[in-house]
Amino acid sequence: MTSRFRFISTHHATFGVKRLCRVPAVSRSGFHRWTASEPARQAHAADEDALAEQITRIHADSGGTYGSPRVTVELHHQGARVNRKRVERIMRQRDVVGRHLRRRTHRHIPVSTSRGEPHPSGE
Known part of the structure; x- marks a missing residue:
């Protein structure tokens, strides 16, 4: 919204506030409030x-x-x-940015690398 008001502020001497507010569909009172808060x-x-x-x-x-x-x-x-x-x-x-002294630790999840014995029923 502020970019629209900034555009209107830049070009209002050439085209007028009323016309410039109608094109991007912003209210004139909103533009004047924005100008007053500068x-x-x-x-x-x-x-x-x-x-x-x-x-x-x-x-x-x-x-x-x-x-x-x-x-x-x-x-x-x-x-x-x-x-x-x-x-x-x-x-x-x-x-x-401050210095990061601590190393990032990851939770170790043990993974079995050996295969177990097959089930006797063959499943």
Whole structure:
């Protein structure tokens, strides 16, 4: 939906909002609501960028070993009120990955390699 509103915002001087909203079947009130919320979206993006800088700094200070749980704890120690899921999302979006020290273990299921004796009835 936002791509439609972005298109309308780009071309509304040429064609007018009413016509551009009719073609993709979006409401004019929805477009104007989206336009009015632009400053809030920009402020949220700026907060995300500032938090991302903090996360990458903590990750770099740890030698690239801290993952999202430890980064979240470190952010809490610095006084930031942030959720672990938000830290995970920001780290994933910016390709910040902690070191995996543990080997992945697989449950061993024993498989018999020898064949048993055939049943006496021949089945």
